[in-house]
Amino acid sequence: MIPTHESATKAEVKGLNFYYGKVQALTDVNLTIAEGQVTALIGPSGCGKTTCLRCFNRMHDLYQGTRYEGEIILYPDKINVIDHSVDPIEVRMRVSMVFQKPNPFPKSIFENVAYGLRIRGVDRRSELHEKVELALRDAALWDEVKDRLRDPAYVLSGGQQQRLCIARALAPDPELLLFDEPTSALDPTATARIEELVSQLKEKVTIVIVTHNMQQAARVSDFTAFMYLGRLVEFDKTDRMFTNPSNKLTEDYITGRFS
Amino acid sequence: MSPSMKRSITRRKIADTAFAAVGLSATLVGVVTLLALILGLILDGLPRLTWQFFTSYPSRFPEQAGILPAWVGTCLVMLVTAFAAVPLGVAAAIYLEEYAPRNWVTDLIEINVANLAGVPSIVYGLMALGLFVYQFRLGASILTAGLTLALLILPMIILTTREAIRSVPTSIREAAYALGATKWQTVKDHVLPYSSGGTLTGLILAFSRAVGETAPLMTIGALSFIAFLPHPPWQPEFPYLSFRWLMDSFTVMPIQMFNWVSRPQEAFHLNAAATGLTLIGMTLLMNGLAIFLRARYRKRIRW
Numbered sequence: 001m002i003p004t005h006e007s008a009t010k011a012e013v014k015g016l017n018f019y020y021g022k023v024q025a026l027t028d029v030n031l032t033i034a035e036g037q038v039t040a041l042i043g044p045s046g047c048g049k050t051t052c053l054r055c056f057n058r059m060h061d062l063y064q065g066t067r068y069e070g071e072i073i074l075y076p077d078k079i080n081v082i083d084h085s086v087d088p089i090e091v092r093m094r095v096s097m098v099f100q101k102p103n104p105f106p107k108s109i110f111e112n113v114a115y116g117l118r119i120r121g122v123d124r125r126s127e128l129h130e131k132v133e134l135a136l137r138d139a140a141l142w143d144e145v146k147d148r149l150r151d152p153a154y155v156l157s158g159g160q161q162q163r164l165c166i167a168r169a170l171a172p173d174p175e176l177l178l179f180d181e182p183t184s185a186l187d188p189t190a191t192a193r194i195e196e197l198v199s200q201l202k203e204k205v206t207i208v209i210v211t212h213n214m215q216q217a218a219r220v221s222d223f224t225a226f227m228y229l230g231r232l233v234e235f236d237k238t239d240r241m242f243t244n245p246s247n248k249l250t251e252d253y254i255t256g257r258f259s
Numbered sequence: 260m261s262p263s264m265k266r267s268i269t270r271r272k273i274a275d276t277a278f279a280a281v282g283l284s285a286t287l288v289g290v291v292t293l294l295a296l297i298l299g300l301i302l303d304g305l306p307r308l309t310w311q312f313f314t315s316y317p318s319r320f321p322e323q324a325g326i327l328p329a330w331v332g333t334c335l336v337m338l339v340t341a342f343a344a345v346p347l348g349v350a351a352a353i354y355l356e357e358y359a360p361r362n363w364v365t366d367l368i369e370i371n372v373a374n375l376a377g378v379p380s381i382v383y384g385l386m387a388l389g390l391f392v393y394q395f396r397l398g399a400s401i402l403t404a405g406l407t408l409a410l411l412i413l414p415m416i417i418l419t420t421r422e423a424i425r426s427v428p429t430s431i432r433e434a435a436y437a438l439g440a441t442k443w444q445t446v447k448d449h450v451l452p453y454s455s456g457g458t459l460t461g462l463i464l465a466f467s468r469a470v471g472e473t474a475p476l477m478t479i480g481a482l483s484f485i486a487f488l489p490h491p492p493w494q495p496e497f498p499y500l501s502f503r504w505l506m507d508s509f510t511v512m513p514i515q516m517f518n519w520v521s522r523p524q525e526a527f528h529l530n531a532a533a534t535g536l537t538l539i540g541m542t543l544l545m546n547g548l549a550i551f552l553r554a555r556y557r558k559r560i561r562w
Contacts, residue, residue: 062436064361093439103430106453106560115448116438165434172438 008075010035010176010206011056015070016082018051018060025051028070029232031225033176035075038198038207040221040238042214044258048230049210053178056081056208057095058088074176093120096169097178101185102161104153104168109145112153112164116172131171138204139167140197159190166197170205177201179209183216195220214254218242226250297539304532312533316486317515321526324519326534328485332401332509333470335489339405339505340412340469345462347409348416355417356424357446376414383411384478392479399480401489402505407475412465419461423454456556460549467545471538473513483518485510512538 011033018026026048033039041049051060058081060066068082074094081091096116104112113132114122122128132149136142141163145156153164162182169177179198183191198207198220211217217224218238225235226247234241234250245251252258315325355372359365387407397403427450435445451458477483489507493499512534519531 057437059433059437062433089439089441092437097437099430099433099437101430103428103434105431105434105449115435115440119438119440119444119448168434168438 007037008035009033010075011081012073012075013052013055013071014073016052016055016072017069018048018055019067019069021065025230026055027230029227031232031235033206033208034223035206036202037222038202038209038220039223039225040217041208041210041225041227042212042217042253043227043233044253045212047227049227050180051230052227053180053208053210056176056178057092057097058082059097061088093172094174095176095178096172096174097180098162098165098169098182100181102158102165104156104161104164107153108150109153109156109164110149113167113171116168120172132167135167135171138170138201139163140193140200141167157190159186159193162186162190162194163197166194166201170201174205177205177207179207179211181210181212184212191216214242226253228253300532300536300539303529304534304536307529307533308536312530317484317518321524321530324527324530326512326515326530326537328488329510329512329515329534330537331488332485333511335401335492335504336404336408336476336509336511337466337470339402340408341462341466343406343409344413344416344465348413348462349420349458351413352417352420352424353446353451356421357442357450372414372417376418379474380411380472381474381478383407384475386410387475387479398506399482399508400506401509403479404476404481404509404511407479408469408472411472411475412469415465415468416462419464420454420458423457423461424450426457427453453560456553456560459556460553463545463549463552467542467549470541470545471513473511473517476511476514477517481514482508482510483514 009032013029013031013033016026016029017024029048029052031039041052043049054060055068055072060068070082071080072082073079074081074091079086081095105115107115110132113135114128117128117131122131133142133146136145141160144160145151145164148155153161156164162185166182182198183194186194195216198209201207202222209217209221221238223235224238224241226233226241226245226249228249234245234247236246241250242254245254311323312325313330314327315323316327317329318324351372355365355368359368384407387403387410391397391403391406392399397406431449431453432445435449440448485508489509490501490503492501492504494501516531516534516538519527519534522528
């Protein structure tokens with residue numbers, strides 16, 4: 001299951017089971033997230049890809065009756081992020097997330113990006129400004145908003161809002177960035193910009209992206225994991241998976257025989 | 260169209276028209292009564308609404324009497340109520356919505372809060388008489404009255420604040436948590452500010468209910484004829500604020516009104532009408548403020 005590759009490991013999922021109450025949503029998922037690469041999770045609706053992604057930053061802890069089993073080891077210090085002894089707040093400070101629908105706070109553009117820094121206790125104006133600008137530049141939004149940082153975030157278009165959310169996630173300098181179908185609410189042009197951005201961002205941060213769009217996975221990712229009914233069916237380099245899948249189910253899915 | 264079909268339609272439409280008429284009259288009974296009431300109050304009371312009326316003490320002579328102690332008492336009682344009920348109610352609502360685990364204990368608390376909102380207000384008066392007046396020996400004071408009304412509107416405040424908090428979308432909370440915010444940071448930076456429009460509206464509506472409450476205050480022993488003002492809340496020496504007024508006896512506008520209505524002289528009834536008009540004016544003003552605030556926040560906050 002673990003493909004050979006050149007780069008170092010950023011995270012390792014080992015024997016991950018996940019339960020919503022009595023319903024098991026993930027069964028024995030194993031995969032390796034390579035540092036500085038983009039890993040895509042694909043699969044039909046309800047296959048558990050988003051559930052799997054939300055294990056990486058312990059999002060499920062916000063809701064009652066959820067339960068993790070197994071390990072998600074975060075490198076270099078090899079902590080098991082889903083272990084009870086690990087504080088989910090620490091995990092979320094190291095692992096950022098961009099959501100399916102753009103969800104900016106009803107605050108100014110500047111305050112949206114600065115929020116992650118503020119809750120960490122950063123309040124020196126110069127430092128805030130410097131980091132907010134850097135994050136907005138990394139999210140390819142700086143030129144569009146630099147003259148209106150005090151405007152409310154909702155004046156931005158959907159695509160701009162999503163890039164604002166990316167800047168917000170980048171500002172505290174995370175080690176791992178999770179994308180949960182980040183373009184499903186966007187038009188094709190905005191989608192293309194986000195995809196371009198994802199490919200650029202892997203220089204700075206390791207990325208895991210959930211997508212229901214196979215072309216998107218093929219375009220942006222280096223590794224792809226195909227999930228079905230809560231299990232990992234196949235995990236490989238993206239180009240190999242899309243040209244020469246080893247599993248019949250994967251082949252059927254990527255050739256569009258079911259979705 | 261065949262004649263039988265036409266007959267059928269006509270027949271069924273008669274019932275339609277009949278119900279519309281019944282429904283309209285049912286609606287009018289409420290509206291017209293209210294309008295008549297207000298009109299009556301205006302006709303009787305408006306001539307009495309002079310500067311003298313607001314600056315005079317009650318008197319044996321109806322044309323010299325006024326509602327000075329009553330409106331001062333109402334304001335001070337409401338001040339105590341606000342300071343007691345707002346922090347308690349909002350904190351309880353935040354706890355129930357954001358912190359409390361979902362289990363049978365919180366279900367039980369929830370059902371009881373909803374039930375408390377329906378308890379007759381005089382029962383609160385009895386409780387306050389036993390607890391504040393006799394047990395804590397606070398007397399029939401402004402403090403007792405304020406705390407009693409605070410308890411009375413506490414369930415309302417909890418319910419409306421929870422409603423407001425629930426209107427903040429989950430996606431906003433998740434965004435904050437995903438950045439590593441703690442629960443309290445999420446609440447104070449996002450949930451509270453974004454729900455403050457709804458919360459304020461609920462608070463004001465609760466106060467406008469408390470302003471008119473009479474029964475619980477009569478139960479704790481509010482005076483109905485008072486010819487003095489409570490101690491002023493300020494003093495010339497340090498620390499400038501004084502709290503002696505908290506323990507003063509008081510009256511409030513609805514009690515003053517009740518007192519005048521129960522007198523035989525017609526002229527006192529006019530005073531009562533004028534007081535009622537003042538009360539209605541206060542309530543309408545508060546409701547208007549609530550509507551204004553709600554509209555303003557709705558415009559400012561968009562998801």
